[in-house]
Amino acid sequence: MLLKTEGLGITFGGLKAVDAVDFEVERGTVAAIIGPNGAGKSTFFNLVSGFYRPTSGHVTLEDEEITNLPAHRTVRSGMARTFQTTNLFKESSALDNVIVGHRVRTRSNIFDAIFRTPRSRRENRQCRDRAMEALSFVGVDHLADRTVGSLPQEAQKRISIALALATDPKIVLLDEPAAGVNNEETQGLMDLIRKMVEHDYTVCLVEHKMGMIMGLADKIMVLNYGQKIAEGPPEEIQADESVIEAYLGAEEEGEEDA
C-alpha cells in the first residue's frame, strides 16, 4: 500500500471537519475522493499533505510515518499536490514556475550560490532539465517561455501538474484538476492522468465532475460531513444508497456536475 491513513481527523473549533477516516491508495492506481461541497475533501488533502496538522490518526507513505511532517517534508518523502485554484505565479514563464519544483531534490546551499560552485551550476541545469521534462510530459513544453498569466486555464492546470511532477513524487494529489475547463479539455486532462499512471505515478484526486471520476478511478471514497460513508470501485459507488442520498440532500446547494 503506497498511501494509508488510519483514523485521520481534524477538529476546527469543536467541529469535526474530517472524522476518523481510514483510506488506502495502492501503487499505480487512481483513487478519487468525492462528496458534496464542504464534505471535507480538500481538508483531507491538507491533512495528508501536511498543510494541516491532524488532531487524530496517522498517515503513512510506503509504511513510513509522515503524520506530523510539515508540508515541505511530505514533498521530500514523495508526495506532491496541486491546489484547487491554480496559484502559479502569473507574471513569470511556465518554465520559471516549474523549475523551483525540483529544488527539493537538490542540495546546493547559500554558499554554493554565492561562490557559484560546480554543484550549484550542475543542479541549476538539473532543475531546468527536469522542469522541461515535466512540461513536455504534460504536453506544454512549447509554452515553456510564455507568461503563465497569458495562457488558457487548461494550460495552467497542466503546468500546475508539471510543477508537482518536477518534485519527483511517488503519489500526486490533484485537487479539482478539471475545475473551470470545458469538456473537451477535461478529456485531455483525463488522458494525462492515465499517462501518469502508465508512468508509475500514483494519483489521488478530488473532483466534482462525475464523468471524469467514473472514467478514471480504480477506487472511490465518498465523504460527507467529514466522514467516510462509502468506498469501492465506481460501479459499486454509483449504486450505493447512502451516496445517492448524500448527494440528493446536497442538491439544493448547487452541485457542479459534468
Added chain:
Amino acid sequence: MELFLQQLINGIALGSVYGLAALGLTLVFGVLRIPNLAHGALYMVGAYVTYFALVSYGIPYIAAIGLSAVVLAVVGITIERLVFHPLRNAPHTHHLIAAVGVLFFLESGAQVLWGSEFRQMPSPFVGTVEVLGLNIGLQRLVVIFASIAVMAALYLFLKKTVPGQTIEAIEQDRTGASLVGIDANRVSMMTFGISAALAAVAASLVAPINLVFPTMGEALNLKVFAIIILGGLGSIPGAIVGGFLLALAEVFSSTYISNAFGQAIGFVFLLVVLAVRPTGLFSKGV
C-alpha cells in the same frame, strides 16, 4: 499613595487618548486589512487643525475639536480614495509602503507649512480640581470624560445605526457582507473618515497637556500599533483595553523604574507578545 493615585489618573487620561487613537487604527485594519502607518501623521494634522482654529480663528475649544474631526474625516476619505482604493488588490507590502508615502507627505508638509517649532495649545480648562485630597488637572478630566463620551458614541454608532452596522458586518465577515449587498466602497470611505476623525479628537484632547509639533505622531504611531497588536488587530474592545494597559504600564514604569524604561516598555511588551503569540494576544487563531 498620593503619588500612586496621581499617576493612576494620569495613566487613565493617557490611556483614553491611546484608546481613541488605537480605535481608529484598528477599525481601518479590521475593515480594510490596511495597517495604516500614517495614522500618527493624521493625529498630528488633527492637532494642528484644532490649534489654528483655536488660535487664529478664535473658535471655542470644543467646537474647534469638532471642526478638526470633520476636516480630518475629509482628509481620511481623500487618502482612502487616492491612495488605498487603487491598491485594494495589491499585496500587503504595497499598502504599507503607500502608507509610508502618506506619512512622509503629511509630516514634511506640516514642517513646511507650520515650521518645526513646538507650540503650546491654550485650553480653556486650566487649573486643578481637588478630588479626595488630590489635585487633578482639569484638562486631564476633560480628556477622560470626552474620550469616554466619544467611545460611547462610536459604540452606539456601530451597534445601533445602519451605516455603523455595515462597518461591523464587513469587519466580521467580508464575503458574507458582500453577499448581502453591502457597498464596500462606501464602507471603506466611512471607515477611513471615522478613523482619521478619532485620531484628530485624540490629538486635540491631549495637545494642551503635551505640545504640538510635526513629529508628535511618531512615537504615538508605534504605540498605537503596539496596542492594537496586543489587543488583536481589528478588535475594538482590544484597542480600548490595550490603550489603558499600555498607558498605565508606561506611567508607572516611568514613575517607579525609569523614564527610558517607561518609553520602551510598550515595544518590549509588543515584541515579547508577538514572539510568543505571532497573531496577537486576543486573536481568534489563524
Added chain:
Amino acid sequence: MQVLSRHWRKLALAVVLLVALLIPLFIDNQYLLGLIMLAYIWAIAAYGLNVLLGYTGQLTLAHAGFFGIGAYTVGILTVNYGFPFWPSLLLAVVFASVLGFLIGIFALRTQNEYFAIFTLGVGFVIFLVIERWESFTGGSLGLIGVPYPEGLGPIQFEGPEQLYYLILAFLVLTIYVAASIAHSLVGRSFIAIRNSPDLAMAAGINVGRTKQLAFTISTAIAGLSGGLYATYIGFLGPAIVNVPTTFEILLYLLVGGMGSLSGPLIGAFLVTTIFEYFQQFEAYRLVIFGPVVILLIIFFPRGLAGLWGELEARVRRSPEKEAEGREEPSREEVR
C-alpha cells in the same frame, strides 16, 4: 535575441564599472565625491533590503536598526577600544547577522503585516538602546572620530579617493553576491515564497528556514553598509538608526525597483542626487517624495528597473507580436 541582449547587458555593465572607476580622476570636487560614496553605501543597504523585500516578499522595518548595529560596532570598537578597522568591520557584519538570525527566529513566526509591525518594534528598540545607552554608545551626543581604514599592504587609505575605491569594491562585491543568489536555486526559493508561500511549500521548500536565511543575509548586508558608513562619515549619532532611515532605504529600493538586480543602485544613486540637487528646498524633499512613493507603488510597483524591463520586452516583442497576435512574452523573474 536573448543572447544579444545578454551581451548588451554585459557591455553596459562594463561601461558603468569603467565610469565608476574613473570618477575620482575627473571629479576634483571632494564634496561631490563624498556624495557618490554615500550613494554607494545606501545602495549596499538597499541591496540588503532587496534580498528580503524584493526577492522574498517580506517587508522588514528594522533595516536601519541593523545598519546601525553595523555602524556602531565599528564606531565603538575603533573609538572606545582602539580596535583596528578591518576586524571591526568583520565583527560588524558578524554581529548584525547573528543578531538578525536570533531576532529572525521570533520575527518570522509572524506573517505579513504582523512581521512588518514586529520589525518596526525591533527597529525602534534598537534605536532606543543606542540612544539611551550613553556610556557605551555616546547617547545622543554620538561617537566622534571613527578612523579611516588602516592600509592593506601597499594600499593606503589616506584620502577620500582611496576610500572611494574601497566602498566601490564592497558595492561590486555586494552586487556580485546579490546576482549569484538571484540566479541560484536559493534565489528561486526566495522568489517562490514571495509569489506564494503555499505553492512554495507544495514544491517542497522549507518556507520558515528559507525566510530565516533571507533575513540573515539581509541583516549581514545592512551591517556591512553600516560599518562602511561609520568610517566614511567619521561620527555617529543615534538618528541614523531610527525608523525614518529605514523608510529612506525603502524609498531607494522602490524608486529603483524591488526584486531587480540594478534597482537598489539606480534608486540610491538617483534619489541621493535628486535630494542633493534640491538641497536648498531641503524641507520640500519629502513633501515631493511622499507622493512619488505613492504614485510608484500604485502605477510602477517594480520601479524604474521594472519600467525598463517592460520597455525592453515591448521592443523585443514587436516583430513577433505581429505574427503571434495576443500573448505576452514572459518577463524574466530576475534581471
